[in-house]
Amino acid sequence: MASEEKVELKRGLRDVYIDRTKSSFIDGKVGKLLYRGINIDDLAQKSTFEETIYLLLYTELPTESQLKAFQAELIANRALPEDILSIIEIVKDSHPMDVLRTGVSALSAFDPETEDISTEATIRKGVRLTAQAPTIVAAHARIRKGKDPIAPSTSLNQAANFLYMLFGEEPDPRDARLIDKDFILHAEHGINASSFGARVTASTQADLHCAVTTGIGVLKGPAHGGAAEEVMKMALDIGDEDKAEDYVRNLLKDGGRVMGFGHRVYRATDPRAFHLKDDAKELGERKGQPKWFSILESVTKVMEPYTRRGICQNVDFFSGAIYYLLGIPDDLFISIFAMGRIPGWTVQVVEQFENNILLRPRLQYVGEMDVPYVPIEDR
Ligand SMILES: CC(C)(COP(=O)(O)OP(=O)(O)OC[C@H]1O[C@@H](n2cnc3c(N)ncnc32)[C@H](O)[C@@H]1OP(=O)(O)O)[C@@H](O)C(=O)NCCC(=O)NCCS
Numbered sequence: 540m541a542s543e544e545k546v547e548l549k550r551g552l553r554d555v556y557i558d559r560t561k562s563s564f565i566d567g568k569v570g571k572l573l574y575r576g577i578n579i580d581d582l583a584q585k586s587t588f589e590e591t592i593y594l595l596l597y598t599e600l601p602t603e604s605q606l607k608a609f610q611a612e613l614i615a616n617r618a619l620p621e622d623i624l625s626i627i628e629i630v631k632d633s634h635p636m637d638v639l640r641t642g643v644s645a646l647s648a649f650d651p652e653t654e655d656i657s658t659e660a661t662i663r664k665g666v667r668l669t670a671q672a673p674t675i676v677a678a679h680a681r682i683r684k685g686k687d688p689i690a691p692s693t694s695l696n697q698a699a700n701f702l703y704m705l706f707g708e709e710p711d712p713r714d715a716r717l718i719d720k721d722f723i724l725h726a727e728h729g730i731n732a733s734s735f736g737a738r739v740t741a742s743t744q745a746d747l748h749c750a751v752t753t754g755i756g757v758l759k760g761p762a763h764g765g766a767a768e769e770v771m772k773m774a775l776d777i778g779d780e781d782k783a784e785d786y787v788r789n790l791l792k793d794g795g796r797v798m799g800f801g802h803r804v805y806r807a808t809d810p811r812a813f814h815l816k817d818d819a820k821e822l823g824e825r826k827g828q829p830k831w832f833s834i835l836e837s838v839t840k841v842m843e844p845y846t847r848r849g850i851c852q853n854v855d856f857f858s859g860a861i862y863y864l865l866g867i868p869d870d871l872f873i874s875i876f877a878m879g880r881i882p883g884w885t886v887q888v889v890e891q892f893e894n895n896i897l898l899r900p901r902l903q904y905v906g907e908m909d910v911p912y913v914p915i916e917d918r
Pocket residue numbers: 551761762763764766795796797798799800801802803804845850853854855
């Protein structure tokens with residue numbers, strides 16, 4: 540007979556608060572997001588990814604000289620050890636997120652402070668991983684096509700340098716700014732699934748490389764970071780805005796989910812989606828391909844009854860179209876999210892370390908009890 544133990548189950552940890560944070564604030568009812576108290580709208584419009592990383596890691600916006608020194612630190616840490624490039628070559632046929640996860644994990648062998656879990660060392664490692672991640676992703680994208688990786692730029696910012704290493708030429712500043720904004724919007728988001736995973740890892744006092752490796756693994760799933768790729772696949776499948784209605788209705792009728800809609804916390808439109816919406820529209824017009832935005836608009840229209848129930852556009856709904864229009868291969872979309880999120884994972888890990896408690900919930904056992912062991916010859 541199963542255990543009779545009476546417990547209150549919180550499946551999915553829905554609405555469970557596990558700790559306090561000073562890193563980001565989310566109001567899911569009105570769709571508001573703050574990093575260190577500053578509205579994401581201001582950061583998206585006025586800040587840069589470099590400045591936002593600094594804000595998250597060091598708790599306040601940098602002065603001009605602090606920002607300059609910080610940019611130099613990022614640039615100085617972009618190059619990868621030759622051995623990491625060899626590892627990328629070995630695993631080049633894996634999904635880019637698996638390659639990123641493997642690369643980050645392997646970097647632990649080369650970092651001078653891997654096992655130092657002090658706040659200062661964790662932040663330094665967070666900066667290094669933020670600098671190194673785009674190099675892994677871009678190097679892999681080239682190596683798998685038989686091309687040589689491009690050495691990171693010593694002058695471009697994170698976003699422009701990523702596009703440069705991917706395509707081999709300095710990007711249009713407008714394109715670089717879109718990736719810059721995308722990185723800002725993905726930088727931190729409280730105790731989302733991947734940050735929770737990173738925190739669980741940190742709660743055992745494992746180090747940042749372990750925690751970020753966990754975070755990348757958790758982010759890969761379509762319910763989390765994988766949605767942008769799925770949204771663009773959906774738009775490509777639909778192919779024409781007139782076909783969007785039938786496509787979405789059939790999908791929902793069969794119990795499917797429209798990717799890029801719904802969120803565990805937001806019951807209003809994800810505030811990050813507003814910025815990416817305008818960008819996706821403008822970029823589509825600039826590239827002479829307005830149809831993808833029109834298809835997404837048609838999907839949104841069919842989803843109106845869901846929106847009224849609180850299932851609204853999330854950050855991934857428009858980001859896929861932006862990456863696609865920039866010519867980025869679709870299996871790299873989640874890796875862009877990961878590159879932007881490394882500062883967020885880092886601050887969550889720092890907070891976990893600074894007031895640590897082992898994250899170890901319980902499961903209610905509902906299986907058989909006291910089953911006799913049958914020797915193999917009697918089975
Ligand atoms: C993000 C997500 C996993 C959150 O899920 P959740 O908080 O666990 O919510 P649930 O899965 O319990 O969904 C609640 C209800 O909304 C519906 N729903 C949620 N997202 C939906 C979507 N994208 N399309 C259609 N229906 C959706 C569910 O079917 C469920 O309906 P029911 O109560 O009638 O069974 C979910 O909204 C989803 O799968 N979205 C698509 C993937 C995506 O865009 N992920 C990126 C998140 S940033």
